[in-house]
Amino acid sequence: MAVFELRTPLSAEERAEKRRLILRDSIALMSLFLITAILAVLTYFLFVSFSRHRDVLARRWRTSGEAALNSGHPEESIQDLHAALEYAPGNRDIEIELAMALAAANRNAEATAYFNSLLEAQPGNGLIHLQLARLAAKEGNAALAEEHYQNALDGTWQGDGYVKRRTVRLELAGYLISRKSYEKAQSELRTAAGNAPDVPETQLEIAGLMERAQDPADALEIYRAQMRHRDAPVEAFEGAGRTAYMVGRIAVARESLARAVAHPGFASQDEITRESVRQMLADSIRILDLYPDPNLNVQALAGRIATNAKIARARLTSCFANTNAAEALAELQDQWEQIPVNLTVRMLEQNPQLEQTTMGLVYGTEEQTAQVCGAPTGDDALLLKIAEMPLAVQQQ
Numbered sequence: 001m002a003v004f005e006l007r008t009p010l011s012a013e014e015r016a017e018k019r020r021l022i023l024r025d026s027i028a029l030m031s032l033f034l035i036t037a038i039l040a041v042l043t044y045f046l047f048v049s050f051s052r053h054r055d056v057l058a059r060r061w062r063t064s065g066e067a068a069l070n071s072g073h074p075e076e077s078i079q080d081l082h083a084a085l086e087y088a089p090g091n092r093d094i095e096i097e098l099a100m101a102l103a104a105a106n107r108n109a110e111a112t113a114y115f116n117s118l119l120e121a122q123p124g125n126g127l128i129h130l131q132l133a134r135l136a137a138k139e140g141n142a143a144l145a146e147e148h149y150q151n152a153l154d155g156t157w158q159g160d161g162y163v164k165r166r167t168v169r170l171e172l173a174g175y176l177i178s179r180k181s182y183e184k185a186q187s188e189l190r191t192a193a194g195n196a197p198d199v200p201e202t203q204l205e206i207a208g209l210m211e212r213a214q215d216p217a218d219a220l221e222i223y224r225a226q227m228r229h230r231d232a233p234v235e236a237f238e239g240a241g242r243t244a245y246m247v248g249r250i251a252v253a254r255e256s257l258a259r260a261v262a263h264p265g266f267a268s269q270d271e272i273t274r275e276s277v278r279q280m281l282a283d284s285i286r287i288l289d290l291y292p293d294p295n296l297n298v299q300a301l302a303g304r305i306a307t308n309a310k311i312a313r314a315r316l317t318s319c320f321a322n323t324n325a326a327e328a329l330a331e332l333q334d335q336w337e338q339i340p341v342n343l344t345v346r347m348l349e350q351n352p353q354l355e356q357t358t359m360g361l362v363y364g365t366e367e368q369t370a371q372v373c374g375a376p377t378g379d380d381a382l383l384l385k386i387a388e389m390p391l392a393v394q395q396q
Contacts, residue, residue, distance in 0.1 A: 074105035126155030234265035248389030254284035302348035319373040363387035
């Protein structure tokens with residue numbers, strides 16, 4: 001038989017007490033939740049504030065380090081960039097700048113080690129390869145420098161990689177020129193010229209490097225292309241005249257140099273440049289006056305040959321007076337004895353073979369006397385210029 005226990009109903013006071021206890025516990029629990037939430041929010045804002053402050057300090061030290069590096073104080077830059085990394089550990093850009101500062105401070109071994117460490121994480125980074133190329137060049141390791149330059153060209157770049165690769169290629173060309181590796185430099189410069197935009201500043205820089213790389217012919221083509229532009233800079237005309245003169249294309253040199261002198265920008269050039277251009281123009285004009293142009297009429301051609309013979313004979317006589325040169329020039333002297341001393345225009349007009357023989361002797365005289373008695377001056381130097389490339393003189 002089941003026995004049921006009857007509970008005594010709570011009194012009104014007991015029920016009220018129970019409600020107060022429940023309410024108090026609920027308030028305490030909610031207060032605990034609220035305090036926890038407030039603490040979490042405060043912690044979050046404190047963390048965000050600290051992170052922002054740390055970023056501000058990192059940027060501040062980095063900016064200071066960059067300024068020190070740009071102003072030529074790499075040791076200060078190293079200290080500042082180290083501080084920046086304390087607030088931004090693992091920041092690749094700051095690490096690269098720190099390695100660059102080490103290189104600028106000639107702490108080459110440290111810089112190389114740092115860059116190689118960075119390269120392990122970013123093997124295709126063009127900037128890192130460029131810095132390693134510069135360090136290898138500084139240490140005299142040409143093979144390694146060229147390898148890193150090529151890797152920089154093939155690597156990845158932030159920003160306008162097209163422009164940066166062109167800059168690297170021109171730097172590589174300059175390095176090759178400094179090592180007298182002219183053929184390699186010429187190859188790089190031809191590639192750069194073909195890929196570069198048709199902008200005077202860029203093209204003229206490439207042409208200038210081509211001149212240094214002993215490639216005046218390709219430089220001339222770039223200068224002439226720039227001359228065809230509207231409002232072409234005076235440097236294009238000067239460069240065209242200078243390189244045309246170097247390759248013996250005197251007619252082109254005269255035209256280009258004359259246009260350079262007449263250019264509005266010529267007056268702003270320094271005095272040394274202006275004088276050089278004027279002298280080269282005068283020499284070009286004189287060379288064309290001496291040149292035995294086969295298109296001249298018979299009398300005019302004979303007159304030029306007679307003039308050239310007189311100049312060359314005087315050069316030989318002067319050089320022959322040197323006792324050390326007499327033996328070397330004896331054969332040349334014998335050849336001149338076969339040419340009439342008083343060579344006249346009429347003689348040359350009537351004997352085309354004499355014209356050819358005389359001019360051949362003129363060229364030979366200027367070349368041999370230059371070897372025996374040193375570099376000529378005046379008209380002799382100009383005749384030697386013709387002798388070097390007679391067929392190029394009037395080439396357009």
